[in-house]
Amino acid sequence: MAISKARTSTALAFWSFAALALQSTPALAQVDAPPGDQPGYAVIVPGLLAGPAASVRFESNGMRIQQQDLVMGRGEVPTVRFPLRALMELRGGGVTTALRGQVQNRVPGDFWEVARDEAIGLSNRGDVAVIRLLLIDDGQ
Amino acid sequence: MTRFLSCEVLLAAVLALTGCASWRGYGHDEGHTSWQRHEFVLDTSSASTLDFQPPSATRWEFVASDAFTASPAVFDNTVYIGSLNGTFYAIWASGPAAGTIRWQYPPVTAPVPPDACGTTVAPLLIASGSGNPSGPGIASSAAIAEDVAHHEWAVIFGAPDPNSNQGDGRLWALDAKSGQCIWKSQVIAPTVGSSKIGYSSPTISHRRAFVGVSAKNPDNPITIGRVFAIDLATGAVDAAFGAPDFGVVSSDPPAGGGVWSSPAVAPDGSVVVTTGNSCHASLPDCSSSLPAVDRTLSMVKLDRHTGSPIWQAQPVDINWDFDPDWAASPSVARTSCGVLSLAVQKDGWLHALDVGGMTPSSDPACSYPGHNLKCPAWTFPSVASLPFQDDGHGDNMDTSFHRLIHPGALAGDHYYVATGGLDVAANAPNPFTHSRFIVTGRLYKLDVCADDAHRIHWILDKSTLNQAFGSPSVANGVVYVGTLSGDFYAVDAHTDPTHRAGVICSYPTVPPGPMCAAGNFRDVDVPNVLRHLTLTGQIPGIPAVVKGQVFVATTAGHLYALAP
Numbered sequence: 001m002a003i004s005k006a007r008t009s010t011a012l013a014f015w016s017f018a019a020l021a022l023q024s025t026p027a028l029a030q031v032d033a034p035p036g037d038q039p040g041y042a043v044i045v046p047g048l049l050a051g052p053a054a055s056v057r058f059e060s061n062g063m064r065i066q067q068q069d070l071v072m073g074r075g076e077v078p079t080v081r082f083p084l085r086a087l088m089e090l091r092g093g094g095v096t097t098a099l100r101g102q103v104q105n106r107v108p109g110d111f112w113e114v115a116r117d118e119a120i121g122l123s124n125r126g127d128v129a130v131i132r133l134l135l136i137d138d139g140q
Numbered sequence: 141m142t143r144f145l146s147c148e149v150l151l152a153a154v155l156a157l158t159g160c161a162s163w164r165g166y167g168h169d170e171g172h173t174s175w176q177r178h179e180f181v182l183d184t185s186s187a188s189t190l191d192f193q194p195p196s197a198t199r200w201e202f203v204a205s206d207a208f209t210a211s212p213a214v215f216d217n218t219v220y221i222g223s224l225n226g227t228f229y230a231i232w233a234s235g236p237a238a239g240t241i242r243w244q245y246p247p248v249t250a251p252v253p254p255d256a257c258g259t260t261v262a263p264l265l266i267a268s269g270s271g272n273p274s275g276p277g278i279a280s281s282a283a284i285a286e287d288v289a290h291h292e293w294a295v296i297f298g299a300p301d302p303n304s305n306q307g308d309g310r311l312w313a314l315d316a317k318s319g320q321c322i323w324k325s326q327v328i329a330p331t332v333g334s335s336k337i338g339y340s341s342p343t344i345s346h347r348r349a350f351v352g353v354s355a356k357n358p359d360n361p362i363t364i365g366r367v368f369a370i371d372l373a374t375g376a377v378d379a380a381f382g383a384p385d386f387g388v389v390s391s392d393p394p395a396g397g398g399v400w401s402s403p404a405v406a407p408d409g410s411v412v413v414t415t416g417n418s419c420h421a422s423l424p425d426c427s428s429s430l431p432a433v434d435r436t437l438s439m440v441k442l443d444r445h446t447g448s449p450i451w452q453a454q455p456v457d458i459n460w461d462f463d464p465d466w467a468a469s470p471s472v473a474r475t476s477c478g479v480l481s482l483a484v485q486k487d488g489w490l491h492a493l494d495v496g497g498m499t500p501s502s503d504p505a506c507s508y509p510g511h512n513l514k515c516p517a518w519t520f521p522s523v524a525s526l527p528f529q530d531d532g533h534g535d536n537m538d539t540s541f542h543r544l545i546h547p548g549a550l551a552g553d554h555y556y557v558a559t560g561g562l563d564v565a566a567n568a569p570n571p572f573t574h575s576r577f578i579v580t581g582r583l584y585k586l587d588v589c590a591d592d593a594h595r596i597h598w599i600l601d602k603s604t605l606n607q608a609f610g611s612p613s614v615a616n617g618v619v620y621v622g623t624l625s626g627d628f629y630a631v632d633a634h635t636d637p638t639h640r641a642g643v644i645c646s647y648p649t650v651p652p653g654p655m656c657a658a659g660n661f662r663d664v665d666v667p668n669v670l671r672h673l674t675l676t677g678q679i680p681g682i683p684a685v686v687k688g689q690v691f692v693a694t695t696a697g698h699l700y701a702l703a704p
Binding site: 047075093124128130 | 523
């Protein structure tokens with residue numbers, strides 16, 4: 001039952017990000033929530049919310065980078081996959097990542113890379129953690 | 141029931157007659173709980189009609205020529221408060237002369253010869269270079285002390301002495317009825333040492349006044365913070381207390397740990413203080429040569445006889461000190477889970493320490509090389525480990541440079557405080573540019589003895605209105621708090637469905653309901669606002685609640701008496 005739920009979550013995450021990644025974004029456009037506005041979150045998987053995305057496209061080679069903040073309360077996200085290559089930075093809080101068979105405690109300022117469609121598990125040991133996510137679409 | 145009510149009425153009458161219903165210093169009592177236990181007029185019903193107009197024997201407005209950054213003390217039908225204009229005021233609280241000056245110091249007419257303090261009419265000001273709004277005049281809130289050098293009641297506060305090196309800092313003791321000088325202490329904040337008594341207010345306990353000293357001009361040059369114990373009988377420094385340094389004492393240059401807050405006295409008589417940043421982030425810079433002994437950015441418990449540290453908590457490693465001063469005064473009191481000391485740090489994190497006994501204690505889990513530190517009983521929001529060793533710990537917490545320097549109010553197991561809350565992680569690592577008012581615009585009711593998952597009882601969120609909260613007080617089920625945009629709120633303190641105004645997600649900007657739950661956050665209550673008034677000036681200080689009146693001071697120099 002737990003496995004089935006995790007698989008469902010993974011699929012949801014994949015298609016959520018796929019939808020985000022496929023959005024057409026003007027070159028070098030940036031999306032910023034004005035002060036006081038509600039940012040508008042999306043549920044990536046239960047336990048993990050994504051804030052609004054901002055993206056840039058490089059005209060020279062078609063590469064696109066999308067940035068957004070992920071927010072999670074106390075708890076565990078067993079598996080999440082990204083439809084693009086991802087660079088993640090822990091901005092606040094303390095999380096444990098499970099990636100490629102390695103479990104690692106992360107502190108604010110730590111970066112790690114996740115390959116396209118690679119599974120990563122996240123566990124938050126405090127009340128809140130904020131992770132910056134960069135999705136890299138290199139056109140391949 | 142009838143018998144119970146009769147007893148309550150009788151108790152109220154006795155308390156009123158014996159003067160228990162007063163507000164005798166910063167944060168009401170020596171633990172700085174800001175909790176008025178003896179308020180019987182104002183409640184959730186009558187507080188909804190609070191106002192300062194039309195003028196009456198209990199409603200009034202007094203205007204000084206400069207800001208009030210101190211908080212009012214109230215005793216003997218008199219409001220005591222000093223202004224940044226260098227004048228200390230005693231204002232009639234109620235009655236036919238309500239809102240008028242009972243006396244002021246220095247007096248309007250020069251005493252001949254000068255009084256026992258050597259004062260004529262010169263205001264108590266630092267001549268130049270006094271830095272932030274803790275100068276140039278009186279930012280130290282007054283404390284009322286009994287039996288001082290044969291005076292029945294004295295009012296004691298920190299202020300510059302214009303007749304000593306252009307503003308050396310001293311404690312001053314004045315007769316509470318007449319304003320006559322009783323003594324001024326030895327110089328404890330010499331301007332030549334670039335020191336001053338800033339926001340620190342004297343706390344009276346065991347026949348002494350405990351007060352802190354900080355930098356004259358914040359961070360440049362940074363100076364060693366100190367706490368002094370002043371003998372109430374004479375105004376002399378209690379040498380036995382040792383005037384302990386809270387700064388860097390063993391490096392070159394020795395600097396840091398300013399005491400901007402007011403020392404609190406725990407039920408066991410020990411003294412608890414919070415200290416400011418180190419020379420790591422200030423001038424002269426010592427980041428390349430950090431000290432071996434370091435009590436900066438810390439909460440420290442001191443032996444009340446000797447000043448010796450019993451324990452120290454330092455949630456931010458000195459190597460990651462980007463100026464998150466611990467400037468809020470600790471609130472110390474007995475709760476159902478022991479004696480706790482609570483204070484929010486400028487980076488938004490709130491820490492609760494178990495005050496414990498007199499045996500020195502530390503925990504390797506919260507220590508790092510050269511530092512033997514105590515772990516907080518809990519931190520809000522909860523964290524995986526301490527000390528913080530990342531660069532998300534700075535000074536300003538919103539784009540208007542408001543800071544989390546305000547103490548909370550502690551009533552039993554409930555702590556009312558403006559704290560960073562769950563958003564502080566989102567604002568790391570650069571609070572200078574990433575935060576708006578989310579951090580400073582949320583007032584929390586926290587259960588200090590609950591587990592982390594049930595810590596929050598309610599949140600009053602004014603962040604979307606760009607309002608930043610000051611220091612709350614609580615009395616008879618009502619929380620009183622101002623904002624730095626001049627809003628005054630009386631808020632229903634209760635936590636139950638019949639008293640709430642709605643729900644809000646514990647994580648800022650996430651809507652309540654399924655989205656909140658999906659992030660592993662939870663919906664919490666929004667309290668009822670009983671009264672909202674717009675006053676003139678910022679309201680950083682603590683509203684004093686006494687006998688049906690609420691006294692509120694503002695940085696525009698307005699002192700209000702609010703009454704139903």
